[in-house]
Amino acid sequence: MQILQTAAALQAQTETWRREGQRIGLVPTMGALHEGHLQLVRAAAQECDVVVVSIFVNPTQFNNPEDYRLYPRLPEADAELLGPAGCTALFLPSVEEMYPRPTVLHFDFGSLERVMEGAHRPGHFNGVATVVSKLFHLCRPHRAYFGQKDFQQVAIVRQLVQDLSFDLELVAFPTIREADGLAMSSRNRRLTPEARLVAPALYRALQQAEQLVHQHNTPDAIRIAVAELLGQEPSITLEYFEVADAETLQPVSEWKPNQTIALCLAAQLGGVRLIDNVVVKTV
Ligand code: AMP
Secondary structure (H helix, E strand, C coil), rough: EEEEECHHHHHHHHHHHHHCCCEEEEECCCCCCCCHHHHHHHHHHHHHEEEEEEEEEEEEECCCHHHHHHHCCCCCHCCCCCCHCCCCCCCCCCCCHHHHCCCCCCCCCHHCCCHHHHHHCCCCCHHHHHHHHHHHHHHHHCCCECCCCCCHHHHHHHHHHCCEEECCCEEECCCEEEECCCCCCCCHHCCCCHHHHCCCHHHHHHHHHHHHHHHCHHHHHHHHHHHHHHHCCCCEEEEEEEEEEEECCEEEECCCCCCCCEEEEEECCEEEEEEEEEEEECC
């Protein structure tokens, strides 16, 4: 596996591959890799000839400086995991390499970003769209892999690809979980042992909400039930729970038949912010 640290080196390598007719897969990450990331890399290795994994803790997508400072950074350990998973090249740029000058361009995704993560993390999706656009331009992948765990991010990137005519296929990969249901996340490393024991309550609440959808409870009744359920865990502070249309991401007030619904939440647990979601279909 090669390690590329400059934009020019990534561009040169991927251009060579393109000329040779190799199909390029890209897996953008912020590192501190876990099995969820590695499954994305393995899928990319199966479906593409070469796989680029980027590891970049992108400062422009952090609205909370403390979260940025404390974000786990483990490049050496990450590099050891990536080769065996099928990564061909690891792109590991510095902040100065990605942002030689401050960016001025701003993205506005309209109603897609006025809800959930976009509403609670001002500027977050502007940073995501900026860095993802840069990576797409530098790497020009045939396929780009993203996790459904960041459900709204997938919707934003889909819109980005469409609006800016990026010539690539977006792959949305299912959420990989720990045995007790907790969605894998780099931030899980920051949980205390006590908080780690409580954290699966988030997924249990989502499973409960899914049951309530199947039992034809109203969206508002489900919102109340989830707030009550998680309210019983004193160490969990629910930031939001939303019953959203999976396409538009807008809050749902009544069911339509055969509608795909995303049940999404964000919560703080001992100073660590976690998100999760499940997707469910109405009958
Ligand atoms: P991150 O390093 O958290 O920015 O994540 C990099 C990519 O991996 C994103 O597309 C995430 O959605 C995806 N990802 C993170 N955690 C998981 C997971 N538990 N299951 C599947 N994909 C994930």
